[in-house]
Amino acid sequence: MEYVIVKWLHILSSTFLFGTGIGSAWYLLFAVISRNVAAIAVVTRIVVIADWLFTGTTMIAQPATGFYLIHLAGYPMHSAWIMYSIGLFVLAALCWFPVVWLQMRLRDLSAAAASAGTPLPPAFWRYFKGWIILGIPAFFAFLGVFYLMVAKPM
Known part of the structure; x- marks a missing residue:
């Protein structure tokens, strides 16, 4: 029974890991595409949490x-x-650490712009580009891990 419980926890945590990642990416991407600074500020705050x-x-x-x-x-x-x-x-984790830092910068910059009623500063767009660049390999790395967990090719 112990194996089943540990496997269930492993699958459950992988679901939270991948689901949070893909969900956060989806909402942040489309909030940014909207260019609604107030919405971006709210979404980035929630994504960081x-x-x-x-x-x-x-x-x-x-x-x-x-x-x-x-x-x-x-x-x-x-x-x-x-x-x-x-x-x-490890590749995904190495992408995730700077992504979290970038998300916190995006959160702070969008909150400041929303408060001041100004457009997003150029730094926001540089950080956002980095967020996308790091998110792509992390996404594909996790897809690979999922495949390997299920297939266990020898």
Whole structure:
């Protein structure tokens, strides 16, 4: 039963991780496309909270439950699919850390612009471009991890 519970926690946390990421990206992207500064300020504030609350905790839960599942199932740690999964997860994490920083800058800049009734400053657009550039490899890295978790190719 322990294996089933740990696997359930692993799948549940991966759902929160990927779901929060894709949902946050969707809402932030379309808020920015709207160019409504007040809406952008609200969405970026909520995205930062969601990222810390859901993504942050699952970035810890995923490897913890994953390594424990490897142990419980008796998979060799050096299996190619495990090594690729770890590599892709690390790539996504390396993208996520600066993305969180960028989101906090986007939040602060949009809140200041909304308060002052001014357009978004050029720095906002530079940070937003970086957010997109880092989000793309993280998205595809997680798709790869999902495939490897399910297929476990030997």
